[in-house]
Every structure is written in structure tokens, then in C-alpha cells.
Amino acid sequence: MKCSICGQPAILNLRHHMLRLCAPHFMEWFPEQVARSIKRYRMFGPQDRILVAVSGGKDSLALWDALLRLGYQADGMYINLGIKERTCHSQTSDGLSQPGDYSGKSLERVRAFAAQRPGARYQVVDVAAEYGLNVPDLARRNHRSAKMCSLCGLVKRHIMNRAAYQGGYAAIATGHNLDDEVATLLQNALHWETGYLARQAPVLPSTHPRLVRKVKPLARMYERDSAAYALVQGIDYIYDECPYAEGAKSIFFKKLFNQIENLSTGTKSQFYLQFLKARQQGRIAFPQLEAGEEDDAPRSLLRDCDKCGQPTSSADLCAFCRLWEET
Amino acid sequence: MKCSICGQPAILNLRHHMLRLCAPHFMEWFPEQVARSIKRYRMFGPQDRILVAVSGGKDSLALWDALLRLGYQADGMYINLGIKERTCHSQTSDGLSQPGDYSGKSLERVRAFAAQRPGARYQVVDVAAEYGLNVPDLARRNHRSAKMCSLCGLVKRHIMNRAAYQGGYAAIATGHNLDDEVATLLQNALHWETGYLARQAPVLPSTHPRLVRKVKPLARMYERDSAAYALVQGIDYIYDECPYAEGAKSIFFKKLFNQIENLSTGTKSQFYLQFLKARQQGRIAFPQLEAGEEDDAPRSLLRDCDKCGQPTSSADLCAFCRLWEET
Numbered sequence: 287m288k289c290s291i292c293g294q295p296a297i298l299n300l301r302h303h304m305l306r307l308c309a310p311h312f313m314e315w316f317p318e319q320v321a322r323s324i325k326r327y328r329m330f331g332p333q334d335r336i337l338v339a340v341s342g343g344k345d346s347l348a349l350w351d352a353l354l355r356l357g358y359q360a361d362g363m364y365i366n367l368g369i370k371e372r373t374c375h376s377q378t379s380d381g382l383s384q385p386g387d388y389s390g391k392s393l394e395r396v397r398a399f400a401a402q403r404p405g406a407r408y409q410v411v412d413v414a415a416e417y418g419l420n421v422p423d424l425a426r427r428n429h430r431s432a433k434m435c436s437l438c439g440l441v442k443r444h445i446m447n448r449a450a451y452q453g454g455y456a457a458i459a460t461g462h463n464l465d466d467e468v469a470t471l472l473q474n475a476l477h478w479e480t481g482y483l484a485r486q487a488p489v490l491p492s493t494h495p496r497l498v499r500k501v502k503p504l505a506r507m508y509e510r511d512s513a514a515y516a517l518v519q520g521i522d523y524i525y526d527e528c529p530y531a532e533g534a535k536s537i538f539f540k541k542l543f544n545q546i547e548n549l550s551t552g553t554k555s556q557f558y559l560q561f562l563k564a565r566q567q568g569r570i571a572f573p574q575l576e577a578g579e580e581d582d583a584p585r586s587l588l589r590d591c592d593k594c595g596q597p598t599s600s601a602d603l604c605a606f607c608r609l610w611e612e613t
Numbered sequence: 614m615k616c617s618i619c620g621q622p623a624i625l626n627l628r629h630h631m632l633r634l635c636a637p638h639f640m641e642w643f644p645e646q647v648a649r650s651i652k653r654y655r656m657f658g659p660q661d662r663i664l665v666a667v668s669g670g671k672d673s674l675a676l677w678d679a680l681l682r683l684g685y686q687a688d689g690m691y692i693n694l695g696i697k698e699r700t701c702h703s704q705t706s707d708g709l710s711q712p713g714d715y716s717g718k719s720l721e722r723v724r725a726f727a728a729q730r731p732g733a734r735y736q737v738v739d740v741a742a743e744y745g746l747n748v749p750d751l752a753r754r755n756h757r758s759a760k761m762c763s764l765c766g767l768v769k770r771h772i773m774n775r776a777a778y779q780g781g782y783a784a785i786a787t788g789h790n791l792d793d794e795v796a797t798l799l800q801n802a803l804h805w806e807t808g809y810l811a812r813q814a815p816v817l818p819s820t821h822p823r824l825v826r827k828v829k830p831l832a833r834m835y836e837r838d839s840a841a842y843a844l845v846q847g848i849d850y851i852y853d854e855c856p857y858a859e860g861a862k863s864i865f866f867k868k869l870f871n872q873i874e875n876l877s878t879g880t881k882s883q884f885y886l887q888f889l890k891a892r893q894q895g896r897i898a899f900p901q902l903e904a905g906e907e908d909d910a911p912r913s914l915l916r917d918c919d920k921c922g923q924p925t926s927s928a929d930l931c932a933f934c935r936l937w938e939e940t
Contacts, residue, residue, distance in 0.1 A: 475802050476873065476880060478887040480896040538876055542869065546803070549865055553803060560805040569807040571898045 334456035342392030345461030362408030368420020661783035669719030672788030689735030695747020
């Protein structure tokens with residue numbers, strides 16, 4: 287297998303792009319693709335300061351790396367959710383974090399990444415230190431352990447937005463890749479969640495001056511390409527999924543979609559891009575805009591939370607403050 | 614496991630309906646559900662004459678049986694496509710049809726079904742006898758063997774419509790079940806085929822006086838329920854899929870959807886019914902109506918085929934006549 291560009295031995299066969307690349311050309315190709323998505327969806331400009339939500343996983347670190355290499359002012363933000371492994375055994379022990387400490391190990395990866403890149407700045411918010419409880423304990427106290435993933439999402443969205451707004455960032459960038467996007471799109475289509483279908487996009491514009499726009503520069507990148515980039519670039523990322531995500535529907539639907547992709551190469555990309563195109567061209571429409579998450583509800587429906595002041599569609603407290611109030 | 618109605622031993626657990634039924638109550642329940650779909654979607658009235666497209670498979674024979682039991686004037690129509698098994702081996706030999714003669718064996722099932730039901734009338738159209746070539750040969754001559762299923766669909770739609778129009782039938786009823794419908798809906802959603810998404814429904818209304826409306830009374834019935842009905846009712850149907858359908862995408866997507874249903878019971882039903890509801894309520898819309906198949910294009914786009922006179926959206930010949938012309 288030879289590189290489509292230089293003819294040297296290729297390390298990757300990007301079947302969906304009909305492209306085979308050697309390591310050096312793949313290392314060029316990946317950030318170029320990221321840059322194309324940023325331009326195509328008008329995510330942000332070269333002078334904008336970007337806050338990258340980093341988890342220690344391959345996607346967010348690959349994204350941060352690509353943005354830095356492209357010359358963007360991209361700072362990292364790690365939220366320590368206080369998640370432990372759910373078994374006593376731990377596969378690695380680097381002496382820095384406790385065995386079984388998933389969040390601690392993830393943070394180590396972020397620290398190591400930044401230490402190797404002069405000028406890479408990041409901040410850490412420790413949920414337990416700042417609010418008194420880590421996320422699993424918060425879920426337990428709230429009897430919402432079964433909905434751990436949605437509660438965790440709410441916590442992360444709130445904290446990310448606060449940090450981005452206070453830090454004066456133009457956008458929050460997340461590492462969602464194409465596999466994440468199609469798994470979500472498929473689940474929304476399976477239930478015809480028209481409210482979510484109306485909004486799913488590589489860019490979630492700001493609807494309020496204190497809500498920071500969100501962008502997904504990897505939305506068109508296959509997960510395996512993002513993993514390959516992290517590997518070839520020598521990024522030490524955390525391999526394991528979050529222990530609470532085991533058996534999560536998103537993983538089921540990712541595997542399911544891989545079956546479809548194996549049957550017909552390119553369906554993943556087509557499913558996502560054709561959807562965006564059909565919606566943009568008005569061939570598919572979701573006429574009745576429903577109130578959505580707090581961070582993407584129409585401006586007219588938003589007021590300030592009585593406690594934290596962040597915009598909310600609720601009458602008194604935002605969903606995040608209500609969560610702590612009820613605990 | 615006991616019958617939810619009478620407490621006698623149940624033979625079926627209809628998990629998606631939270632219902633367990635004994636054989637006699639299942640035999641009542643199935644036609645009742647068919648009757649409910651006919652009323653709910655206003656498919657046809659008690660006095661209407663219906664032409665049932667029967668293939669010899671479980672769905673179409675179960676449908677025909679249920680319609681007869683419900684007292685409808687439902688006549689059968691079998692189209693002999695001239696399909697042979699693609700291997701030399703044949704699992705059964707009943708002495709009536711040639712070993713390996715898939716279409717012949719299917720017709721035997723239709724004949725046997727009708728013979729056991731006094732008053733059940735049916736007609737047979739033999740494609741080779743009437744047009745000079747069977748469907749596999751037609752596909753071969755046209756170099757369209759790879760698209761056998763779509764070519765076969767075109768032939769069947771044309772012949773069914775002609776027979777239904779000439780026979781003065783109010784509707785053509787086909788045995789499409791819920792599994793068929795969701796496999797199609799999923800494939801259309803995966804490619805955002807907005808033209809097809811705009812039209813997929815249990816009823817395809819007539820857009821022209823010479824195009825007969827089409828209805829799918831089993832559209833809300835799980836395939837396994839339709840198979841169970843045929844078995845319990847003692848209907849001898851042809852088990853094998855059409856030999857050309859082996860490996861067809863529709864089978865792949867049916868299996869795929871069964872994985873989703875296993876993860877979350879009722880998703881199949883919800884995916885289909887929520888889609889119809891969202892479209893009806895205007896929560897999802899397909900504003901740009903595109904010209905579709907010949908039999909569901911808007912009236913304004915239709916003219917008469919120069920050869921057969923059936924309505925077509927083409928300038929001279931309808932797709933069916935063009936097919937034979939090009940052969």
C-alpha cells in the first residue's frame with residue numbers, strides 16, 4: 287500500500303476518502319481537514335481565543351494539538367469530575383494518580399500533553415473542591431445514578447460555559463468526531479426528536495451574550511482517523527472509555543453504525559453531511575422550534591438564574607443550580 | 614406464561630404490546646389489529662373491492678386471510694416473475710412444480726391457499742407468457758442484473774396497477790409489515806432521501822384516475838407476528854426469501870433493526886409511528902416536493918404513455934414500456 291501523494295509506504299487507508307497516506311502526509315492531512323471544517327462552518331477566525339474542552343481522550347487531545355499546530359490561540363480546560371474505576375483492578379500505575387482513579391489518570395494525560403508543548407496553557411476545575419461533591423456522589427445523592435451521563439453532561443456544559451464566558455473566549459471547542467455525531471443523529475432520528483434534529487450541527491451559535499458559542503472542529507473526522515492521529519503524533523491519551531459509559535447507548539450505536547459503514551463505505555459521512563445539506567437547502571425542515579437545552583434555547587425564552595446568574599429558560603434556578611439545591 | 618385475556622397457556626409474548634396471548638385470542642387479535650389500521654389510515658371501506666398482491670409468502674397470505682376473515686371483498690393477484698432457485702439443490706419437492714422453480718412453488722402456495730377458502734378468487738399474470746421474457750432474463754438482457762430488485766419492483770407495480778384499474782378495484786393491498794417499513798425508512802433516513810421520506814406511508818393515495826391507490830394494512834404489524842399468524846392459522850407459505858434477495862440491503866437492515874429492538878423493545882414501532890405523527894403534525898416537513906416514481910408523481914406532471922396508455926411522468930414511454938423497448 288503506497289501513499290497516494292508521495293508513493294512511499296502508506297500507514298493508513300482512508301477508504302471513505304479513497305486516499306492512502308504515509309505518516310508525514312497524514313500528519314499534514316489531519317490538521318488541514320480540521321482547518322477546512324473551521325472555515326467551511328465559520329467556526330472562528332484566526333484571532334479568536336478558543337477554549338478546548340479536554341478530557342484526556344484521543345479526540346480532545348488530537349483536536350487541541352491540531353489547533354495549536356494550525357496556530358490558533360487554543361487553551362485547554364479540564365473538568366475533574368471525580369470519576370473512579372468501578373473495579374478494584376487497574377491496568378496501569380504511573381505513581382502519579384491513585385490506581386482506579388479514572389479522572390486523576392485523565393488529568394495526568396492532559397498535564398503531560400501540555401508539558402510537551404511550550405505555550406500550551408490550560409485550566410482545571412475540580413468539581414468536588416469547588417462544589418463539595420464529585421459527579422458520581424452528586425448523582426447518587428440525587429437518585430439519578432441511572433442517568434449519570436446526562437447529569438454529567440449538564441455539569442460539564444455549565445462549568446465550560448462559565449469558564450469560557452469569564453475568560454473572554456470566542457468559542458468552546460469540543461472533540462466530538464463523526465462517529466459521535468452519527469450515533470447521536472441516528473438516535474435522534476430513531477425517535478424523531480425533532481427539537482434535537484433541528485439543532486444538531488457542527489456549530490451551536492450563541493443565543494445570549496453570556497452563552498458562548500460551541501464548535502466541533504472534528505465533526506467530519508472518522509474516529510479511527512482521530513485515533514490514528516493521536517497515535518502517530520505520540521499523544522499519550524487515556525484509552526479506556528469512562529467507566530460509567532460502559533454499555534451506554536452511544537457505544538452501542540457507534541458499533542451498529544460501523545456495521546453499516548462496513549456494508550457501504552462512506553455512509554457515516556454521507557448520513558451526517560447529507561442531513562446538514564438537506565436542512566440547509568430546506569429539503570427537510572423542523573418548523574416548530576421547541577425550547578431546548580438551556581444553552582441553546584431562543585433568546586426570548588432566557589432569563590438570569592437567581593443563584594448563578596447564567597441564562598436559563600427556567601423560572602428561578604438554572605438546571606445546574608437546581609441540581610445542587612435538590613441534593 | 615399465561616394469556617393476558619383468558620389466563621390459559623399463552624403461545625406468544627407480544628413484548629412491544631405488553632401482551633401475552635393464547636392461540637385463539639391471537640387469532641382474534643391479529644385481524645382486529647389489521648382492521649384498526651384500515652380504519653385509522655382510512656385505507657378503504659367495507660364495500661370496496663380490494664386487490665391483494667400475493668407472493669406466496671407469509672405476509673401477503675396472512676393479509677389476504679385476515680381481509681377475508683374480516684369480510685372484505687379481497688381478491689388475490691399473483692404475478693409469476695419466472696424466478697428459479699440459483700442452486701441445483703431444492704429442499705422440497707411436491708411433485709407439482711419443478712425442483713428449483715421458486716416462482717412455481719410460490720404459485721402452488723397461492724393456489725393451495727385459495728382452494729381451502731371457498732369464495733377466495735385470484736388471478737395470475739405470467740410475465741414470460743405475456744411479455745416474452747421472465748424477469749431474470751429481462752434483467753440480464755438489459756444488463757441490469759445487479760439492480761434486479763428495483764427492476765422487479767417496477768414490473769410488479771406496473772402490472773398490479775393495470776390489473777387493479779382494469780378490474781375496477783378500489784385499492785391494491787400489499788403485505789408490507791412493520792419490519793419492511795422500518796428497514797425502508799431507515800435506509801431513506803440514512804441517505805436523507807427527502808423525496809421518499811415525504812411519501813412513505815401506510816397509504817399511497819391515487820394522483821390520477823388511472824392510478825389505483827395503494828395500502829399496507831400490515832404496516833404496524835411486527836414481522837414475527839405476521840409469521841406467527843400464518844403458522845397458527847396453518848397457512849402453507851414459501852419460507853425462503855426470493856433467491857435474488859439474498860444479501861439484499863433490506864435483509865441487512867432488518868437484521869440491524871432487530872439489534873436495536875433487542876436493546877430497546879418498541880423502537881421499531883416507535884420509529885415508524887413517531888415519523889408519521891411528526892410529519893402529520895408538521896414537526897418535520899419536506900417542503901420541496903420532488904417528482905417520484907411514476908405512480909406517485911403529482912397529477913400535473915403526468916401524461917399518458919405512448920405505448921400502454923398508463924400515466925407516466927416521462928415524455929414518451931413509461932418506465933415499464935421503456936424497459937421492454939430497450940431490451
